[in-house]
Amino acid sequence: MVLLAAALAALPALAQDDVVVTSPRADSVAVTIYRGDLALVTETRTVDLPAGAVTLVVEGVVETLLPQSAVLTDAARPLAESNFDFDRLTPRTLLERSIGETVTITRTNAATGRVTRTAATIVAVGEGVVLQTVDGNEALYCSGLPERLELERLPDELVAKPRLSVRLAPGEPGPRTLQVTYLAHGFAWSADYVAYLDEQGSALRLAGWATLTNSTGAVFEQAEVQLIAGELNILAAEEGGSAAPYVDTRGDETEVEARERIIREEAQAGVTMLRECFASDEPVSQLADRMLSRERAVAFNSPAPVMALEEIVLTASRAVREELGDYQLYRLPWLTDLNARQTKQVLFLDEPEVRAERFYGFRLDSLTEPQALEVAIPSLTLRFENTEAFGLGEPLPSGVVRVFESYGGRDVFAGEADIGDRPVGLPVELEIGRALNVLLEVTTDWEPRGRNVDRVLVETEHRIVNNKAVPIELEIRQGAESEYTDVKLRKSSRPMRRKYGDLAWRFVVPPGEELLRYEISARELSY
Amino acid sequence: MRRYVWMLGAMLSSAAAAQGTADKSLKLTIYNSNLALVEHVRPLTLAAGRHRIEFAGVSAEIMSQTVSFAGSGLTVIEQNFDYDLLTPEKLMEKAVGSRVRIVRTNPGTGDETQETAEVLSTVGGVVLKIGDRIEVLRDDGIPARVIFDEVPPNLRANPTLSILANAAAPVNGDVTLAYLTRGLSWNADYVGVFDEAQGNVALQGWITLTNNSGTTFTNASAQLVAGDINVVGNEAEWWQIYNFRNRRDSNVRRAGVETSNRQQLADYYVYPLEQATTIANNQTKQVSFLTAERVRADRGYEQTFYDLSSQAEPVSADVRVRFSNSSASGLGDQLPSGVVRVYVRDARGQPQFVGEDRIGHTSAGSDLALKIGDAFDVTIQPTLRQTTEVSRQRIDSDMSYVVRNARSQPITVTIRQDNLWRFNEILAESIPGRRTDADSFAWDVPVPANGETELTFTVRQNW
Numbered sequence: 001m002v003l004l005a006a007a008l009a010a011l012p013a014l015a016q017d018d019v020v021v022t023s024p025r026a027d028s029v030a031v032t033i034y035r036g037d038l039a040l041v042t043e044t045r046t047v048d049l050p051a052g053a054v055t056l057v058v059e060g061v062v063e064t065l066l067p068q069s070a071v072l073t074d075a076a077r078p079l080a081e082s083n084f085d086f087d088r089l090t091p092r093t094l095l096e097r098s099i100g101e102t103v104t105i106t107r108t109n110a111a112t113g114r115v116t117r118t119a120a121t122i123v124a125v126g127e128g129v130v131l132q133t134v135d136g137n138e139a140l141y142c143s144g145l146p147e148r149l150e151l152e153r154l155p156d157e158l159v160a161k162p163r164l165s166v167r168l169a170p171g172e173p174g175p176r177t178l179q180v181t182y183l184a185h186g187f188a189w190s191a192d193y194v195a196y197l198d199e200q201g202s203a204l205r206l207a208g209w210a211t212l213t214n215s216t217g218a219v220f221e222q223a224e225v226q227l228i229a230g231e232l233n234i235l236a237a238e239e240g241g242s243a244a245p246y247v248d249t250r251g252d253e254t255e256v257e258a259r260e261r262i263i264r265e266e267a268q269a270g271v272t273m274l275r276e277c278f279a280s281d282e283p284v285s286q287l288a289d290r291m292l293s294r295e296r297a298v299a300f301n302s303p304a305p306v307m308a309l310e311e312i313v314l315t316a317s318r319a320v321r322e323e324l325g326d327y328q329l330y331r332l333p334w335l336t337d338l339n340a341r342q343t344k345q346v347l348f349l350d351e352p353e354v355r356a357e358r359f360y361g362f363r364l365d366s367l368t369e370p371q372a373l374e375v376a377i378p379s380l381t382l383r384f385e386n387t388e389a390f391g392l393g394e395p396l397p398s399g400v401v402r403v404f405e406s407y408g409g410r411d412v413f414a415g416e417a418d419i420g421d422r423p424v425g426l427p428v429e430l431e432i433g434r435a436l437n438v439l440l441e442v443t444t445d446w447e448p449r450g451r452n453v454d455r456v457l458v459e460t461e462h463r464i465v466n467n468k469a470v471p472i473e474l475e476i477r478q479g480a481e482s483e484y485t486d487v488k489l490r491k492s493s494r495p496m497r498r499k500y501g502d503l504a505w506r507f508v509v510p511p512g513e514e515l516l517r518y519e520i521s522a523r524e525l526s527y
Numbered sequence: 528m529r530r531y532v533w534m535l536g537a538m539l540s541s542a543a544a545a546q547g548t549a550d551k552s553l554k555l556t557i558y559n560s561n562l563a564l565v566e567h568v569r570p571l572t573l574a575a576g577r578h579r580i581e582f583a584g585v586s587a588e589i590m591s592q593t594v595s596f597a598g599s600g601l602t603v604i605e606q607n608f609d610y611d612l613l614t615p616e617k618l619m620e621k622a623v624g625s626r627v628r629i630v631r632t633n634p635g636t637g638d639e640t641q642e643t644a645e646v647l648s649t650v651g652g653v654v655l656k657i658g659d660r661i662e663v664l665r666d667d668g669i670p671a672r673v674i675f676d677e678v679p680p681n682l683r684a685n686p687t688l689s690i691l692a693n694a695a696a697p698v699n700g701d702v703t704l705a706y707l708t709r710g711l712s713w714n715a716d717y718v719g720v721f722d723e724a725q726g727n728v729a730l731q732g733w734i735t736l737t738n739n740s741g742t743t744f745t746n747a748s749a750q751l752v753a754g755d756i757n758v759v760g761n762e763a764e765w766w767q768i769y770n771f772r773n774r775r776d777s778n779v780r781r782a783g784v785e786t787s788n789r790q791q792l793a794d795y796y797v798y799p800l801e802q803a804t805t806i807a808n809n810q811t812k813q814v815s816f817l818t819a820e821r822v823r824a825d826r827g828y829e830q831t832f833y834d835l836s837s838q839a840e841p842v843s844a845d846v847r848v849r850f851s852n853s854s855a856s857g858l859g860d861q862l863p864s865g866v867v868r869v870y871v872r873d874a875r876g877q878p879q880f881v882g883e884d885r886i887g888h889t890s891a892g893s894d895l896a897l898k899i900g901d902a903f904d905v906t907i908q909p910t911l912r913q914t915t916e917v918s919r920q921r922i923d924s925d926m927s928y929v930v931r932n933a934r935s936q937p938i939t940v941t942i943r944q945d946n947l948w949r950f951n952e953i954l955a956e957s958i959p960g961r962r963t964d965a966d967s968f969a970w971d972v973p974v975p976a977n978g979e980t981e982l983t984f985t986v987r988q989n990w
Binding site: 030032034038040042067068069070071078079080081082083084085099109110111112114123124125126127128129130132133135136137138139140142143144145181183226228229230231232233234235239240241242322323324325326327328329395420421423424425426482484485486487498500501502523525 | 615632634635636669670671672673674675678683684714723731733735804807809810812813836837839841843846865873877879880885902910914915933977
């Protein structure tokens with residue numbers, strides 16, 4: 001036994017001679033959630049430090065912590081080194097760290113119910129476990145009999161929860177408040193907008209909801225929560241960056257679920273999973289029996305099964321916006337509990353009256369290629385200026401806008417569209433659907449012109465049919481391929497203005513038919 | 528009990544003479560390309576003659592072809608690295624030709640019977656010879672335990688290096704074992720807290736050591752080498768090639784020529800760790816190596832366009848934090864390759880993460896411009912207003928970039944027009960620009976607070 005003890009002592013302790021101070025939990029915590037699977041956790045902890053060199057063990061950190069991002073700040077005590085230890089306590093690691101330890105193996109005779117308890121020593125843990133008993137050497141879970149393994153104690157260095165340990169240089173003793181910050185995965189938020197358009201289609205009420213998700217097992221009680229909108233430069237895990245490592249998902253699995261599955265598989269690899277010991281080809285019925293007994297034989301808990309995001313909490317008060325560098329930061333002005341596997345929705349924008357307009361839009365992408373369809377249907381577009389004068393003037397983080405129209409005193413879903421990050425001052429145009437009862441017939445005719453065959457003259461006619469009872473606003477855009485230069489409008493039946501580099505016409509179409517005719521000359525680029 | 532003691536011997540994989548298991552000293556030189564040089568010094572006492580010396584606690588990721596062993600008075604005859612890990616499967620394989628015991632439990636009565644069997648084969652099922660019978664193990668579906676009397680000495684719980692050596696005379700001294708291993712690596716990680724108002728960044732550099740070698744290195748004196756060592760079969764990853772060779776918007780704007788006072792090894796820099804340290808398996812360890820409280824820094828907005836075209840969706844400008852690692856700007860040190868994470872303090876003074884960028888090995892005195900993200904409030908809308916073919920293979924393009932600034936401070940946005948082909952010239956421009964290389968131009972566009980500026984230019988291209 002003396003030999004054994006010596007061997008274990010040679011295994012790593014936290015630090016050689018330092019005093020160990022443990023901080024079991026944070027006094028308070030702030031969580032900043034980014035849009036793509038990332039959060040910054042800032043914990044405030046109070047510790048009482050002795051004057052000498054000390055190893056501070058920070059427990060209760062989030063499992064998905066990114067070790068290289070962890071920073072502990074204490075101006076008074078320089079940091080010698082910082083370690084992140086996360087040898088997850090799993091059936092496999094438990095056995096691996098118990099090599100050389102004495103365990104008890106309990107076998108139950110299925111026929112007589114007689115229980116045999118035998119002392120054994122774990123010799124090796126690889127693809128399977130080898131034990132040494134008084135009889136000789138045996139493989140665990142290979143006999144086809146119900147077997148149960150009991151360990152006397154947990155190996156020292158195995159921690160059920162991940163922990164950060166830092167070695168601090170000698171310094172001023174006494175209680176002090178420290179901050180521990182780190183990035184972690186398993187958190188995300190997204191923006192969703194709801195726009196209620198009034199009956200005239202000239203104003204809308206715009207509400208923005210932030211949906212934040214904690215898919216980790218971490219529980220934050222009374223936490224400060226912030227959300228950040230903007231596109232951060234986040235590098236891939238292979239580059240040493242902060243993005244979550246790539247994971248292969250199976251079927252309908254989410255990435256979070258896939259990660260949990262992999263952890264589970266690794267936890268049981270070779271020690272609890274059904275293996276065909278000694279490559280014997282067993283009858284199927286025996287496999288099932290054996291699997292059953294194997295399950296019974298596992299004396300330690302497997303990791304918790306995957307749970308669906310089960311709780312959705314809606315809050316009605318509003319998050320407050322501030323500028324953070326070149327991004328927007330939304331702060332929940334109250335402390336909130338962010339529970340494990342929870343989804344929360346918070347209002348971050350609510351503007352009661354934003355001036356808006358509806359029009360129908362159509363773009364002809366090509367100068368000379370005829371339309372693929374004989375009849376084109378313009379898209380219903382909702383446009384609003386993002387300025388205070390028009391009732392908005394708020395940055396709009398990217399998300400989906402769902403538009404509801406008032407129809408006969410009820411709100412009817414009218415369509416949805418994505419928007420990218422929109423700063424104040426940039427107008428928003430949402431193509432929310434296709435027009436009903438508005439049709440376009442486009443006729444294009446083109447011919448080479450002049451002595452040079454690379455010059456073209458294009459005549460285009462749009463016949464617009466408005467079968468609605470009310471007049472509509474229509475915008476027609478004409479694009480041109482990059483091989484055309486000297487694109488010039490020669491004739492037009494209506495005034496033209498440019499939009500996004502295209503030629504554009506905007507006019508009112510009363511119920512009935514209208515025409516737009518124009519002639520464009522261009523030159524095909526010679527290569 | 529005899530077996531028990533033997534078992535411990537196997538576990539420690541100690542020398543045949545049961546000594547030399549602990550390191551007298553352990554030195555590690557870790558490179559940042561998943562490679563380390565390990566040097567164990569262990570005391571050894573041996574009588575004259577031929578000995579098999581076993582080294583426990585060597586890296587499981589050892590590159591056994593790189594092992595060198597030195598001990599005065601010892602001549603190496605051969606060295607072996609045993610990968611044959613002890614598993615039930617291997618135990619059975621190695622038992623071919625020898626005897627095992629089979630304990631069967633009668634499912635009806637619960638009676639146990641024990642028989643001695645000779646293992647004939649293990650390919651696709653275990654074939655046994657019991658007395659005069661030949662059987663396939665557990666072909667009958669009856670629970671059966673297999674008991675092995677011995678574990679073959681070359682099956683081990685951990686990978687073990689053994690050396691067969693000849694001692695001309697009794698040995699009582701130290702032996703040195705050195706080898707290269709995978710699984711130990713390091714990276715630099717930087718934390719930069721950027722303070723725009725003060726015009727500086729507080730930079731902290733951390734060495735992040737990761738140990739996935741399967742072995743814990745106890746009380747090691749470690750040094751880290753910065754520089755890309757060429758290792759055959761370990762050539763740069765795709766992203767390194769992408770980032771450092773082909774990427775045109777590299778974040779190094781001017782390579783430095785200053786010499787720092789760090790220790791050098793050939794053409795590489797060496798970072799020794801001050802204290803002996805224990806690097807546990809699966810541990811991530813961080814050690815501080817650089818602190819610069821105030822490095823002059825500013826923020827810049829940039830965007831590069833690789834063609835001349837119109838876009839309905841405006842493009843966000845890149846946000847870059849710019850600083851130099853020269854002594855004049857308050858740093859004066861080379862920066863080993865790693866990821867710089869940038870933080871900015873929010874309205875309450877709390878640092879918030881705002882993005883990251885990777886730097887290569889950067890010599891002192893270099894100008895860096897780290898891309899941290901896309902500006903929410905600074906957008907650029909490109910419009911190709913007109914193209915005119917002035918003659919064959921000669922085209923004039925009339926381009927407009929409307930730069931909008933929704934922030935409450937005036938800013939400058941650098942717009943670079945790239946990919947213009949050979950023989951290009953700017954015929955007209957609304958803001959004076961500069962040629963950045965043979966096929967690109969750049970303009971610094973000043974934009975008022977909550978306002979916009981339109982940059983227009985006409986470029987003639989010939990091909």
